[in-house]
Amino acid sequence: MATNILMPALSPTMTEGTVSRWLKKEGDKVRSGDLIAEIETDKATMEVEAVDEGILGRIVVPEGTEGVKVNSPIAILVEEGEALPELSDTPPAKAAAPAPQTASQSEPAKAPTSVQPATSAQPSRSADSSSAGKRLFVSPLARRIAAQKGLDLASVKGTGPNGRILRRDVDGAQKAAPVAAEPASTAPAEAKRVANSSMRKVIARRLSESKQNVPHFYVSVDIELDALLALRAQLNAASPSEGEGQFKISVNDLMIKAVALALRSCPGLNVQFTEAETLHFPDIDISMAVSIPDGLITPIIRQADRKSLREISAEARDLAKRARDGKLKPEEFQGGTFSISNMGMFGVREFSAIINPPQAGILAIAAGEKRAVVRGGELAVATVMTATLSVDHRAVDGALGAKWLNALRDIVQNPYRLVI
Amino acid sequence: MDKFDLIVVGGGPGGYVAALRAAQLGKNVAVVESTHLGGICLNWGCIPTKALLRASELNHQLHNLAEFGFSAEKVSFDLEKVVARSRGVSRQLSRGVSGLLKKAKVKVFDGRAKLAGRDGKAHIVSVSKDGAEVTRIGAPDVILATGARARHFPGLEPDGDLVWTYREAMVPKELPKRLLVIGSGAIGVEFASFYRNMGAEVTIAEVADRIMIAEDAEISAMAQKAFEKQGIKVLTGAKVGPLNKKNGTVSTQITTASGTTDLVVEKVILAVGIVGNVEDLGLEQTKVKVEKTHIIVDEFCRTGEPGLWAIGDVAGAPWLAHKASHEGVICVEKIAGHDPEPLHPLNIPGCTYSRPQVASVGLTEEKAKAAGRKLKIGRFPFMANGKALAMGEPDGLTKTIFDAETGELLGAHMIGAEVTEMIQGYVIARTSELTEAELKETVFPHPTISETMHESVLAAWGEALHF
Numbered sequence: 041m042a043t044n045i046l047m048p049a050l051s052p053t054m055t056e057g058t059v060s061r062w063l064k065k066e067g068d069k070v071r072s073g074d075l076i077a078e079i080e081t082d083k084a085t086m087e088v089e090a091v092d093e094g095i096l097g098r099i100v101v102p103e104g105t106e107g108v109k110v111n112s113p114i115a116i117l118v119e120e121g122e123a124l125p126e127l128s129d130t131p132p133a134k135a136a137a138p139a140p141q142t143a144s145q146s147e148p149a150k151a152p153t154s155v156q157p158a159t160s161a162q163p164s165r166s167a168d169s170s171s172a173g174k175r176l177f178v179s180p181l182a183r184r185i186a187a188q189k190g191l192d193l194a195s196v197k198g199t200g201p202n203g204r205i206l207r208r209d210v211d212g213a214q215k216a217a218p219v220a221a222e223p224a225s226t227a228p229a230e231a232k233r234v235a236n237s238s239m240r241k242v243i244a245r246r247l248s249e250s251k252q253n254v255p256h257f258y259v260s261v262d263i264e265l266d267a268l269l270a271l272r273a274q275l276n277a278a279s280p281s282e283g284e285g286q287f288k289i290s291v292n293d294l295m296i297k298a299v300a301l302a303l304r305s306c307p308g309l310n311v312q313f314t315e316a317e318t319l320h321f322p323d324i325d326i327s328m329a330v331s332i333p334d335g336l337i338t339p340i341i342r343q344a345d346r347k348s349l350r351e352i353s354a355e356a357r358d359l360a361k362r363a364r365d366g367k368l369k370p371e372e373f374q375g376g377t378f379s380i381s382n383m384g385m386f387g388v389r390e391f392s393a394i395i396n397p398p399q400a401g402i403l404a405i406a407a408g409e410k411r412a413v414v415r416g417g418e419l420a421v422a423t424v425m426t427a428t429l430s431v432d433h434r435a436v437d438g439a440l441g442a443k444w445l446n447a448l449r450d451i452v453q454n455p456y457r458l459v460i
Numbered sequence: 461m462d463k464f465d466l467i468v469v470g471g472g473p474g475g476y477v478a479a480l481r482a483a484q485l486g487k488n489v490a491v492v493e494s495t496h497l498g499g500i501c502l503n504w505g506c507i508p509t510k511a512l513l514r515a516s517e518l519n520h521q522l523h524n525l526a527e528f529g530f531s532a533e534k535v536s537f538d539l540e541k542v543v544a545r546s547r548g549v550s551r552q553l554s555r556g557v558s559g560l561l562k563k564a565k566v567k568v569f570d571g572r573a574k575l576a577g578r579d580g581k582a583h584i585v586s587v588s589k590d591g592a593e594v595t596r597i598g599a600p601d602v603i604l605a606t607g608a609r610a611r612h613f614p615g616l617e618p619d620g621d622l623v624w625t626y627r628e629a630m631v632p633k634e635l636p637k638r639l640l641v642i643g644s645g646a647i648g649v650e651f652a653s654f655y656r657n658m659g660a661e662v663t664i665a666e667v668a669d670r671i672m673i674a675e676d677a678e679i680s681a682m683a684q685k686a687f688e689k690q691g692i693k694v695l696t697g698a699k700v701g702p703l704n705k706k707n708g709t710v711s712t713q714i715t716t717a718s719g720t721t722d723l724v725v726e727k728v729i730l731a732v733g734i735v736g737n738v739e740d741l742g743l744e745q746t747k748v749k750v751e752k753t754h755i756i757v758d759e760f761c762r763t764g765e766p767g768l769w770a771i772g773d774v775a776g777a778p779w780l781a782h783k784a785s786h787e788g789v790i791c792v793e794k795i796a797g798h799d800p801e802p803l804h805p806l807n808i809p810g811c812t813y814s815r816p817q818v819a820s821v822g823l824t825e826e827k828a829k830a831a832g833r834k835l836k837i838g839r840f841p842f843m844a845n846g847k848a849l850a851m852g853e854p855d856g857l858t859k860t861i862f863d864a865e866t867g868e869l870l871g872a873h874m875i876g877a878e879v880t881e882m883i884q885g886y887v888i889a890r891t892s893e894l895t896e897a898e899l900k901e902t903v904f905p906h907p908t909i910s911e912t913m914h915e916s917v918l919a920a921w922g923e924a925l926h927f
Contacts, residue, residue: 179893181868188866201801207868207893 042122043092044113047101050079050086051370057081058106058238059114064096070117077114082242084337084373085366092117097124104190106238177204186210190235239335250397255433258392261445265408265423268294268455275349275459291408292328292382293353297458299380299403300324300344302448309401309444310377313435327376327396328356330363337363338396340376349458384408390426400432401441403448462567464490464599466795467585469573469741472499473781474772475605476557478788483564485796490597491566492573492587498554499607501781507553508630509650511546513813516657520815527852537658543631569595575602575742575768583767586742601767601795604741604748604755605788608734608773615702616642616730622710623703623728626651636660636726640710642700644671646812648731649683653814656692663723665698665714674778674810676824676873678859683875686816686855695721703728736774759802761791769795783808806871809887811880816855819883822871822890825861834864836896838920840912842876844927847907853877858912860886862920867895872913882910896921 047057058080064070070090077088097118101108108114118124176193178186182205186193189210196213198205236244272289279287303310303324312319324345327338339359341352362368379402381393386407393404408425415422427448431441451457466482468475471493482489496503515537522535561568569587571594576586582598610625612618618625629651637660641652644666656662664671664687671687671694672680684694701713711724735753747764749756754777755770757763763770769791772784786803793800809821828835842848842856856876863870872886889899896917904914911926918924 180895180898181866181893184895185866 042097042116042118042124043094045076045090045115045117046111047108047114048079048088049110050081050084051374053374054081054110054370056107056109056238059101059103059108060085062099062103063087066096066099068096069120070094070096080238080366081370082238084368084370086370090117094119095122097122102187104187106190107192177202179204179206182207182210186213189213237334239337243335246397247394250395254395254397256392256395256430257433257438257441258428258430259438259441259445260390260392260426260428261449262411262424262426263449263452264413265291265425265452268298268452268458269408269423271455271458287350287353289349289353290356291384292380292405293349293356294455294458295382295405295452296326296328296341296344296352296356296380297347297349298448298451298455299378300326300341301451301457302444303378304345305451306440306444306447308440309431309436311400311435312377312398313400313432314398318435321377323377325375325377327373327379327399328359329379329381329393329396330360332364332366337368337373338376338379339363339368339373378402380405384425390428392428393430395430395432400435401444402430404428404430461579461584462490462595462597463582464488464567464597466490466601466603466792467492467573467583467597467599468603468605469585470499470605470607470772470774471497471557471561471568472605472607472772472784473501474607474784474788475499475603476561477785478603478605478771478792479566480560480564481789481792482795483566485792485798487792487796489564489566490569490599491561492569492571492585492597494570494572496554497557497561497568498550500609501784502553502557503550504627504630506781508546508550509626509654510813511549512542512630512654513650513657513815515542515545516654517815519659520657539632539635539658542658546630569597572740574740575746577745581767601769603761603788603791604763604768604770604774605772605784606737606741606774607784608736608753608779610730611733611735612730613732616700616732618730619705622705622708622726623730625730629727629729632727638725638727639663640665640700640712640723640725640728641731642728643731643733644668644694644696645674645731645733646672646810648729649687649812649814649818651729651731652687652692656687656690657815661691661693663693663695663714663725665695665700667698669697671696672812672818675812675818675820676859676871677826679818679820679857679873679875682855682857683814683816683818686875687814690815734773734779736776738774760794760800761787762794778805778808778810780808780810804891807887807890809883811883813880816876817879818873818875819879820871820873821883821887822869823861824871824873825859828861828863828870831870833870835870836862836864836920838862838916838918838924840915840919840924840927842909842912844915845907845909845912847909847911848877850907851877851909853909856909856912858916860913860916860920862896862917867897869894869896869899872916874913876909878909882913885910885913 059077060080061078064076070076071093072091074090075087076090079086079088094117096115098116101114177198178193185207191210191213193205196205196209199209200206272294275289310321310324323343325340325342326344327340329336329338341355344352359372378399379396381402382405383391384405384407388406390406391404393402395402406426408423410421411424413420413422429441429445465487466489468479468491471491475491476497479489479491519537522532525532571587571589574586576584579598581600583602584596584598585602586596587594620628626647635658639655639660639662641648641664644664649672652662652664670677670680671684688694695714695716697716699715704711709724709726710728714721714723738750738753738755746768748768749764755763755775757770757775761769761771761775771787771791773779790800790803806822809819812818838860840858843854848854848856853876859873861871869889874883899917904911915924915926
């Protein structure tokens with residue numbers, strides 16, 4: 041009997057995704073465990089496995105379709121020799137593709153966004169429905185061209201009989217509906233319209249929410265790095281020159297560990313504020329912001345306070361690479377209790393970061409640079425870095441933030457604790 | 461002066477249809493027609509030629525009965541009766557048009573119309589009969605649907621006796637033994653086919669390098685082969701020399717790339733195109749633009765002069781009755797403030813009723829290639845179609861041209877029996893913007909020649925089942 045394969049929820053907060061690639065064709069035999077499709081969520085590309093076996097009878101949502109709601113059918117699995125059901129008598133959704141369960145903590149579920157579902161689903165017949173369930177009249181040729189261009193037909197105005205969408209309507213239409221780019225009044229040239237990726241939309245939504253709902257306050261401190269850099273040089277000198285045990289600890293690795301230790305000694309920042317209560321987390325999971333094409337993602341070093349520098353270094357390197365390749369698993373970026381954003385490599389003097397909700401704090405790390413410092417009434421030169429802490433004032437008060445920063449500075453300037 | 465909402469000048473397939481549609485929309489309409497309601501199409505074109513061609517097909521079949529197990533002796537025809545039947549069909553239909561207009565309360569004026577200035581917003585139309593003005597009528601909108609007539613060239617002028625236009629060719633008193641047809645468009649080819657099937661020796665001279673130049677080259681080559689098989693002599697790239705008339709014959713020299721042919725015939729038919737009837741309409745005092753004997757119009761048939769519209773042959777190619785009728789409807793709906801869809805030139809089918817018939821819509825292969833499209837082309841021969849064989853009509857081809865990327869049906873080209881009745885299927889596909897997917901899904905009845913339409917689409921995707 042035919043079963044629907046549904047858009048899986050790859051993370052607790054995922055409301056919709058993009059079918060980026062089909063790994064099976066219509067008519068292909070599918071066995072349980074076979075990879076059938078690649079789904080792009082707001083943060084990563086995931087491969088989806090089949091749970092049942094059968095024949096991939098129909099691909100309902102073609103490749104490249106964005107904004108496919110979780111739990112909406114993306115394909116129909118039939119048994120061998122079985123006829124495809126009409127779409128109207130939708131088969132029961134048994135073969136739901138597996139959603140790798142993440143041990144994500146209690147991030148409040150987001151309300152479904154108002155993004156349209158895939159009305160450009162083509163050449164499947166489901167394309168006749170828009171999100172409102174209203175029938176769209178589209179010529180078959182227009183439907184195909186829209187799918188080829190990645191157009192959402194719901195946003196196209198039809199000029200044919202009774203508003204039927206014709207070829208000319210999709211020929212002229214722009215891909216997707218971009219955020220209306222306000223052209224500068226002095227620049228008559230038309231803005232280039234680039235559709236927002238699902239990641240860009242999520243960044244926009246989450247950071248807007250953060251800035252609007254979370255009362256940020258900022259505390260900065262100058263931290264001398266010479267001791268830490270000296271330690272790093274010594275550690276790296278101890279690495280085998282080649283082979284399996286080779287390592288190369290970065291300043292970032294050291295800072296992850298330092299932040300984790302500061303949180304352990306001052307756990308008041310390892311929290312999450314909710315209306316009713318404040319959650320204090322036993323584990324210290326550090327999210328590190330990684331810049332990737334078209335956005336950023338925050339893979340997590342879990343229990344960073346308990347890991348060795350070597351472990352942190354290896355893990356951070358692996359996560360950053362897979363983040364850039366879009367291959368992170370949801371549990372690798374979902375959750376985290378505190379974030380670090382490091383722009384030291386860009387030579388910036390200082391900056392403040394937006395809190396990554398629902399966390400309560402984020403540390404912005406700028407570049408270390410030689411500065412004049414006063415030591416015992418004398419001028420001296422030291423390598424100094426300005427670190428700025430952004431904190432959710434609902435959960436953390438100013439004094440606590442300052443206390444934490446001092447703890448961090450103490451660790452970085454006396455870094456041997458990092459290796460004990 | 462009688463006032464109307466709309467005056468239509470010309471009662472052909474453009475004009476009378478425009479008048480009927482306007483009446484449907486509640487307009488008070490007048491039609492001015494100088495000769496016959498129904499125009500050339502109904503009186504001297506489409507319809508009477510079909511009656512003649514039907515007779516010539518019968519003659520052909522009566523001489524080829526053995527294939528079906530029949531025999532007949534002393535088969536003969538009376539040309540006068542053949543022509544009389546054709547005229548009868550025209551008369552019947554013309555009366556029908558008159559009845560339709562009467563029923564729609566359209567006022568028909570018998571006479572020639574000429575624009576005679578304005579009275580405020582209204583155009584004044586002077587109606588005259590035999591050179592004398594009969595009446596003046598006025599309306600804010602006037603549709604010019606005056607049609608066209610045969611084109612002449614210096615040295616190639618009709619004389620009504622030895623050198624004919626379609627007009628004389630349609631009412632022959634006797635069958636010419638030898639006939640030269642100059643021009644191989646639909647008109648030339650249909651007359652060549654008629655006279656050949658009635659028993660005349662026929663030569664076609666075409667100045668272009670192939671016959672039926674508007675059609676796909678592959679189809680036109682097949683048509684030429686079929687005509688030659690029937691005994692028609694086809695000369696392409698042909699220049700016809702002076703027509704020397706002597707003792708009831710015409711002699712001339714026809715030069716082609718392969719040399720010069722001396723030809724003596726009893727009759728010559730000129731079928732080298734048409735010119736628009738733009739003279740003596742009073743256009744000089746208006747902003748109407750005329751280029752190469754045709755009135756320039758926009759996609760809703762508007763001329764440069766407010767309230768003046770032009771449809772059909774007088775408004776330019778393609779010179780087809782169904783194009784004129786459709787323009788009449790669009791034009792009237794626009795006048796009535798509706799929002800009609802302009803006529804898409806590539807969605808107008810063309811039909812030629814020779815034996816074999818030819819029908820097409822959309823782009824030829826050559827033009828589709830020139831448009832830079834990646835193509836998928838399907839061909840299905842009638843030889844592989846059961847119904848065609850059963851009917852004894854194994855010569856034919858259905859060719860379809862698709863855009864390989866979008867599946868758009870760019871063009872369809874058919875040659876063979878009944879293709880003029882079938883091409884509308886592809887026209888619907890084009891107008892509705894169907895792709896190969898819907899055409900593949902369509903169930904075609906078996907056994908019919910229309911199955912070649914299905915198979916041709918399948919063939920374009922390498923999926924033909926019966927070939």
